Amino acid sequence: MDQTAARLGVIGGSGLYGMEALEGAAWQSVTTPWGEPSDAILTGQLDGMPIAFLPRHGRGHVHAPGDIPYRANIAAMKALGVTDLVSVSAVGSFRDALAPGDFVVVDQFIDRTKGRPASFFGAGCVAHVSLAEPVCARLSDAAEAAARATGKTVHRGGTYLAMEGPQFSTRAESLMYRAWGCDVIGMTAMPEARLAREAEICYALVAMVTDYDSWHEGHGAVDIAAIKSVLAGNTQAAGALIAGLPQRLAQRPQPCPEGCDRALDHALMTAPERRDPALLARLDTIAGRLL
Numbered sequence: 078m079d080q081t082a083a084r085l086g087v088i089g090g091s092g093l094y095g096m097e098a099l100e101g102a103a104w105q106s107v108t109t110p111w112g113e114p115s116d117a118i119l120t121g122q123l124d125g126m127p128i129a130f131l132p133r134h135g136r137g138h139v140h141a142p143g144d145i146p147y148r149a150n151i152a153a154m155k156a157l158g159v160t161d162l163v164s165v166s167a168v169g170s171f172r173d174a175l176a177p178g179d180f181v182v183v184d185q186f187i188d189r190t191k192g193r194p195a196s197f198f199g200a201g202c203v204a205h206v207s208l209a210e211p212v213c214a215r216l217s218d219a220a221e222a223a224a225r226a227t228g229k230t231v232h233r234g235g236t237y238l239a240m241e242g243p244q245f246s247t248r249a250e251s252l253m254y255r256a257w258g259c260d261v262i263g264m265t266a267m268p269e270a271r272l273a274r275e276a277e278i279c280y281a282l283v284a285m286v287t288d289y290d291s292w293h294e295g296h297g298a299v300d301i302a303a304i305k306s307v308l309a310g311n312t313q314a315a316g317a318l319i320a321g322l323p324q325r326l327a328q329r330p331q332p333c334p335e336g337c338d339r340a341l342d343h344a345l346m347t348a349p350e351r352r353d354p355a356l357l358a359r360l361d362t363i364a365g366r367l368l
């Protein structure tokens with residue numbers, strides 16, 4: 078494989094279950110040591126770049142946020158050779174300036190999810206990667222430029238509060254997250270971002286604002302009907318954003334200047350002689366270059 082060539086992965090969130098513009102598109106089933114991904118993966122090409130698209134909730138929206146097979150999703154992307162993964166998510170907003178219909182290129186997270194398997198590693202092969210900068214700034218630059226080209230209002234940077242759900246926040250929680258300095262809220266970016274880092278895949282998140290959650294005195298509490306209507310209005314822009322990515326990633330520097338593709342370099346803690354062969358076998362696609 079050409080080491081400078083990008084292979085783009087896209088994870089589509091609520092309202093984004095396919096990609097019409099793909100050339101040579103085919104749904105491909107992928108099985109991983111962490112089980113089945115949310116759905117088959119739509120593979121094809123855009124502007125000559127290989128693309129792998131996965132609807133996070135599955136076609137028809139069958140997986141709740143807490144039940145999404147996050148490890149299988151990221152492992153499948155890695156197995157397909159994805160180097161750069163752009164995730165698209167619907168979010169509520171904690172700021173007047175982040176209005177429904179706007180895009181936010183997120184750069185930080187606070188994780189309040191509970192009980193989701195959040196690592197490929199564990200007993201028999203322990204690893205600690207850095208998550209101080211949880212997204213790839215280089216890939217986020219490309220995502221920002223592609224988002225701006227759609228004509229949407231785009232905000233660069235923002236902290237995403239990942240809640241467990243599936244119920245929306247109480248008003249007290251909404252006010253607390255806003256006071257914490259969070260900018261947007263959703264239910265799915267964690268552990269997705271953690272796992273992409275462990276898999277050494279560059280990751281960026283474009284959040285599509287659908288509502289003001291439940292803190293805003295001038296707006297009613299978050300309402301799924303309103304969210305669906307904003308999402309329906311965003312489908313075209315989301316498709317245009319994705320279509321604008323390959324041209325902005327054609328010359329992928331190798332290695333990534335942000336270091337995402339070397340995240341595991343010093344992360345493995347378990348002594349080689351104490352490693353569990355069964356776990357090592359499962360980890361082959363994720364960390365095989367170091368095992």
Ligand SMILES: CSC[C@H]1O[C@H](OP(=O)(O)O)[C@H](O)[C@@H]1O
Pocket residue numbers: 089090091092133134142165166167168242263264265266304
């Ligand atoms: C449809 S509203 C709640 C739902 O939307 C977001 O999904 P995604 O992040 O996959 O776009 C949010 O996280 C919830 O899962």
Ligand SMILES: Nc1ncnc2[nH]cnc12
Pocket residue numbers: 167168169170240245246262263264287288289290291299304
């Ligand atoms: N207010 C909200 N809370 C959690 N997830 C969301 N997805 C879209 N809007 C949301």
